[in-house]
Amino acid sequence: MLSFFSKPRIRGGVHAEERKAATATQPIIHNFPLPEKLYIPLQQHVGKPAEPLIRVGDKVLKGQLLAYSQGMISAPVHAPSSGIILDVNDYPAPHPSALPIRMIVLETDGKDKWIEPPIVADPFQLTPEDISLRVGAAGIVGLGGATFPTAVKLNMGRENHIDMLIINGAECEPYLSCDDRLMQERAGQIIDGVRLMLHGMETESAVVAIEDNKPQAYLAMQTAASLYPHIKVIQIPTRYPMGWDRQLIRYVTGKEVPVGCRSSEIGVTIHNVGTAYATHKAIRYGQPLVSRVITVSGGAVARPMNVEVPIGTLISELFNFCEVNSGQTARIIMGGPMMGDSLPHTGLPTVKATSGILALTVNELKSTDEQPCIRCASCVSVCPAGLRPLDMANNIRINQLDVAVDIGLKDCISCGCCSYICPSNIPLVQYFKYASGEVAARQQAQHKSEQTKRLIDARNARMERIARQQLEEEQARIAAKKERERLKAEQEALA
Amino acid sequence: MITHMKPSSGAHVGAKASVSHIMWQVILAIAPATAFGILCFGWPALNLFIITVSSAVFFEVFCLRLSGRVAKPVIMDGSALLTGWLLAMTLPPWAPWWIGVVGSGLAIILGKQVYGGLGQNLFNPAMLARVALLISFPIEMTTWPNVSPLFFPDSPGLFESWHITFAGLENPDATTGATTLGFIKTEFSQGHLLPEILKDYSGFLNFIGWTRGSLGETSTLLLALGGIWLIRQGIIQWHIPVSLLLTVTLLATVFHVMDAQHYVSPFLHLNSGAMMCVAFFIATDYVTSPNTPAGQLLFGAGCGLLIFVIRTWGAYPEGAGFAVLLMNASTPLIDHYIRPRIYGRDRKGKPLEIPKS
Numbered sequence: 001m002l003s004f005f006s007k008p009r010i011r012g013g014v015h016a017e018e019r020k021a022a023t024a025t026q027p028i029i030h031n032f033p034l035p036e037k038l039y040i041p042l043q044q045h046v047g048k049p050a051e052p053l054i055r056v057g058d059k060v061l062k063g064q065l066l067a068y069s070q071g072m073i074s075a076p077v078h079a080p081s082s083g084i085i086l087d088v089n090d091y092p093a094p095h096p097s098a099l100p101i102r103m104i105v106l107e108t109d110g111k112d113k114w115i116e117p118p119i120v121a122d123p124f125q126l127t128p129e130d131i132s133l134r135v136g137a138a139g140i141v142g143l144g145g146a147t148f149p150t151a152v153k154l155n156m157g158r159e160n161h162i163d164m165l166i167i168n169g170a171e172c173e174p175y176l177s178c179d180d181r182l183m184q185e186r187a188g189q190i191i192d193g194v195r196l197m198l199h200g201m202e203t204e205s206a207v208v209a210i211e212d213n214k215p216q217a218y219l220a221m222q223t224a225a226s227l228y229p230h231i232k233v234i235q236i237p238t239r240y241p242m243g244w245d246r247q248l249i250r251y252v253t254g255k256e257v258p259v260g261c262r263s264s265e266i267g268v269t270i271h272n273v274g275t276a277y278a279t280h281k282a283i284r285y286g287q288p289l290v291s292r293v294i295t296v297s298g299g300a301v302a303r304p305m306n307v308e309v310p311i312g313t314l315i316s317e318l319f320n321f322c323e324v325n326s327g328q329t330a331r332i333i334m335g336g337p338m339m340g341d342s343l344p345h346t347g348l349p350t351v352k353a354t355s356g357i358l359a360l361t362v363n364e365l366k367s368t369d370e371q372p373c374i375r376c377a378s379c380v381s382v383c384p385a386g387l388r389p390l391d392m393a394n395n396i397r398i399n400q401l402d403v404a405v406d407i408g409l410k411d412c413i414s415c416g417c418c419s420y421i422c423p424s425n426i427p428l429v430q431y432f433k434y435a436s437g438e439v440a441a442r443q444q445a446q447h448k449s450e451q452t453k454r455l456i457d458a459r460n461a462r463m464e465r466i467a468r469q470q471l472e473e474e475q476a477r478i479a480a481k482k483e484r485e486r487l488k489a490e491q492e493a494l495a
Numbered sequence: 496m497i498t499h500m501k502p503s504s505g506a507h508v509g510a511k512a513s514v515s516h517i518m519w520q521v522i523l524a525i526a527p528a529t530a531f532g533i534l535c536f537g538w539p540a541l542n543l544f545i546i547t548v549s550s551a552v553f554f555e556v557f558c559l560r561l562s563g564r565v566a567k568p569v570i571m572d573g574s575a576l577l578t579g580w581l582l583a584m585t586l587p588p589w590a591p592w593w594i595g596v597v598g599s600g601l602a603i604i605l606g607k608q609v610y611g612g613l614g615q616n617l618f619n620p621a622m623l624a625r626v627a628l629l630i631s632f633p634i635e636m637t638t639w640p641n642v643s644p645l646f647f648p649d650s651p652g653l654f655e656s657w658h659i660t661f662a663g664l665e666n667p668d669a670t671t672g673a674t675t676l677g678f679i680k681t682e683f684s685q686g687h688l689l690p691e692i693l694k695d696y697s698g699f700l701n702f703i704g705w706t707r708g709s710l711g712e713t714s715t716l717l718l719a720l721g722g723i724w725l726i727r728q729g730i731i732q733w734h735i736p737v738s739l740l741l742t743v744t745l746l747a748t749v750f751h752v753m754d755a756q757h758y759v760s761p762f763l764h765l766n767s768g769a770m771m772c773v774a775f776f777i778a779t780d781y782v783t784s785p786n787t788p789a790g791q792l793l794f795g796a797g798c799g800l801l802i803f804v805i806r807t808w809g810a811y812p813e814g815a816g817f818a819v820l821l822m823n824a825s826t827p828l829i830d831h832y833i834r835p836r837i838y839g840r841d842r843k844g845k846p847l848e849i850p851k852s
Contacts, residue, residue, distance in 0.1 A: 016506075016508060017508070174508065255850065256847060258839050258847035258848065259847070265849055266849060336505075337505065341505075371514050371572065372514075372612060372614040373614045374614045374781050374782055375781045375786060376781040378512075381732075385837060386838050408844075411837050414505070417506070420509050421512070422509070423510075423514050424514055429504040430503070
């Protein structure tokens with residue numbers, strides 16, 4: 001049973017202005033016009049990119065496998081609609097850099113025709129391993145944003161004999177409401193997905209945790225779960241970052257995941273509600289992950305909404321549909337405003353991880369007028385990981401990255417609470433991301449120089465050895481020559 | 496039109512707080528006590544206040560110019576104004592003009608800008624200046640005028656007040672006296688005991704601030720209200736004031752119970768001198784206090800202990816300035832040793848053990 005009596009702890013966190021009402025009160029829009037072209041990145045998950053198995057010019061059906069997963073941690077990619085493969089090439093990635101990555105370009109034919117899906121009469125007759133296999137084959141990844149392949153997580157849960165599955169319905173990021181709407185409208189399907197996940201992990205009980213600012217989602221989910229006593233739906237306090245898996249695990253179970261461990265090692269696995277829904281569709285209807293619900297919101301959006309779009313839809317098409325005022329848009333963000341990335345332009349596709357696209361006006365953004373740190377320690381009190389962002393930033397500023405690592409740089413989860421609260425508008429998370437990248441680059445450089453040094457040492461040793469051998473051979477030759485000459489002289493003397 | 500590209504990392508939205516907002520909230524919290532002080536001590540106090548604050552701003556501009564920075568935005572953050580204001584509050588109300596100017600110079604130049612400006616200083620600038628003044632100019636810094644409110648016939652008029660501020664006090668004995676703590680100290684040295692010393696002491700007048708003392712430090716009531724308001728506004732945390740006041744109260748109670756003839760009551764301790772001002776507005780200075788709650792508790796307790804020790808056994812009747820400076824010096828040490836526990840790690844930074852179940 002749950003130990004609700006041991007005092008659940010929430011550490012740090014902020015209560016950001018929610019701004020969810022614009023989208024949370026309207027039903028999910030389904031009539032998004034099918035884009036003419038879809039840009040499907042081969043890497044939409046943690047791990048190795050998928051390997052394409054189609055060729056340019058191939059005709060594909062919706063749900064057809066386009067690229068297969070390779071390696072232990074990877075996920076396949078499927079056609080989000082029916083049509084013809086136009087190109088397999090590098091296109092700008094939905095990333096702040098917009099650097100090109102490999103994508104499949106699909107020209108849709110407008111028919112949106114599904115491939116014949118394999119029908120399963122009773123999925124609970126399937127073996128747990130089979131559930132994992134099907135989830136993996138459907139290309140399902142963690143839809144909360146982490147995009148870790150779900151099948152791998154199911155396997156880890158089964159192998160570690162976990163005793164609890166937590167379903168993350170916190171949706172703590174401001175603006176976003178796609179999970180909220182999904183829970184309100186498709187609670188039954190989500191609960192079915194949860195049951196399938198439990199079956200796949202051979203786990204007894206599940207807890208669905210929903211922030212208490214979503215009472216309707218909570219009601220819907222509770223009603224849907226009322227038939228299944230082993231699935232509990234609970235409300236949790238609204239406080240960003242409640243949806244951070246480790247915060248949620250501590251709140252629900254009272255246990256803390258040790259650094260360097262996966263949560264399954266302490267008997268808990270956590271999945272997002274969207275992932276549970278995708279699992280339901282994959283197992284019950286054999287439908288792979290080819291579309292998702294995305295929140296489009298922000299001050300520059302005339303028609304903010306939750307809309308279901310095929311994966312690979314360009315943001316520009318989404319913005320046209322939602323009537324985004326490009327003149328007012330000061331920044332485009334993929335994801336939520338706390339952890340999301342700002343994008344340089346709209347010619348980038350949505351991916352499996354895209355929970356929201358925001359077009360924010362200047363007034364909504366945090367001021368960038370940076371001032372000196374006054375050591376107010378707000379960042380220390382809001383940090384859910386227990387770090388001291390101000391000390392880390394100070395050390396990074398003077399390029400003492402080792403010290404920053406020593407005091408916890410690698411434990412930073414980039415949740416953005418410190419940047420959010422800082423009265424001096426110091427971009428703390430930017431510092432930490434820079435430093436993490438720089439530390440990795442330096443380690444790589446050091447590794448490289450060590451390798452180079454090793455090679456040089458080996459070469460020097462080899463050259464020395466060769467020189468020595470040559471010298472020895474030379475001496476031997478000279479000695480032999482002398483010997484010959486001596487013998488010759490002796491013979492001549494005898495003659 | 497994407498006008499705001501950098502930085503690309505979150506958080507893209509933020510809390511509506513800024514450095515100047517914080518400074519102005521603090522100024523708002525100390526304004527009533529200051530106004531009351533000026534009311535109590537008349538025009539000379541107002542002169543000194545204006546001189547101290549404006550010279551603090553002047554020195555800030557001077558230093559910024561010297562380092563080639565644009566002064567206006569830095570001045571607008573209000574930190575120099577606040578430093579000057581706090582310093583003015585701790586000065587004897589009728590101190591001559593040069594005390595204010597020298598004090599502000601010490602606070603801004605030596606206390607703050609030589610370290611690199613806002614956020615870099617080790618010591619609280621106002622306290623540093625006050626202590627330096629007290630040691631350098633003991634006469635001027637311990638000449639306490641009687642309460643002589645504005646617009647009262649016996650109080651100095653406008654013209655007379657300029658004379659006091661710019662030429663000095665002509666006949667100090669007639670218009671000045673000792674503060675409660677100073678009086679107790681001198682009476683002790685003559686062998687008197689507390690019940691006799693305190694027969695004219697009025698707790699109520701001291702509580703509202705109708706007593707001799709520093710310009711803005713006399714009113715326990717207004718300072719405490721301002722401080723509590725600041726805590727409610729979320730500008731300062733409760734840890735330092737509470738642990739500081741609690742430590743003093745505890746120590747004073749213990750000693751007072753043991754020997755009521757020689758040790759003043761905790762009430763008198765809390766009710767006099769710089770106690771409230773220091774507890775709520777000086778010791779809570781972000782820059783010079785620790786940045787974890789546990790560290791702040793320790794810091795507050797240390798300040799309280801030192802204040803009590805200096806007041807009771809030290810040579811100065813008022814120990815707050817010294818106590819704060821000493822604890823400021825130990826802040827980096829406290830921050831080094833008292834750190835929050837990182838998630839998933841133990842206090843020493845090692846990963847937690849996987850619980851066996």
